[in-house]
Amino acid sequence: MNKKHPFLKLALAVLALTAWQATAVAEEAAKGGQPLGAAVAAEQAYAKGVKLAPFTLNGVTVTQDRSKPELADFKDPSVRLCPPFCVQPAELPGMTTIKLEDFARLAPDINSGKILIVDMRTPDWYAKGTLPGAINLPYSDLTGQETKAKAKMKKLEGKDVIGFCNGWWCGQSPTGLKALVNLGFKGKLYYFRGGNQDWEDAGLHLSPPKP
Helix, strand or coil: CHHHHHHHHHHHHHHHHHHHHHHHHHHHHHCCCEECCCHHHHHHHHHHHCCCCCEEECCEEECCCCCCCCCHHHHCHHHCEECCCCCCCCCCCCCEEECCCHHHHHHHHHHCCCEEEEECCCHHHHCCCECCCCEECCHHHCCCCHHHHHHHHHHHCCCEEEEECCCCCCCHHHHHHHHHHHCCCCCCEEEECCHHHHHHHCCCCCECCCC
16 A cells, blocks of 8 residues: 555646646636737738748848748737737837838848847747847846846847847737846847737748757
């Protein structure tokens, strides 16, 4: 009988974890999270209709290919719950909002290294795929203790920055970009509000992260 105790303890631990997860989901629902639903159609209309000529970005030829299926994370944003995934403001104070077609215009400065494309999502998201040549500087690295945040910001010194995250339903890059302003960042800030959602909706598709 004693030999069975470890298995019984494991079973009880699994049940406890399952109960905790169910409670967490219930608590999130209790916070008022509602599916984005119909709000998505208007947000996606632009990216799904945009037509772009091929251009080169950080050594990658960017071309549209809508025959390739979208990644699962971006296939149906209407099911995302707000909170935590909410439609973000069109503009952020002190920075310039850019769209898909602006990348071709900014490509010479991006390719020369004057402008950095900065993925402000957490590393697990970054590992799934990102914009060509984007570096990862998670928003959470810029919102903690000020001395550590400024040390992280040093990798951007002397550059202008395009900040983005999962798209218009993601608050990570708005949080990170606002943190850069508060930390006294000197370069120009561009807010790619459409992020990965617009990139995928336009048939551009994501690239492997930088090694």
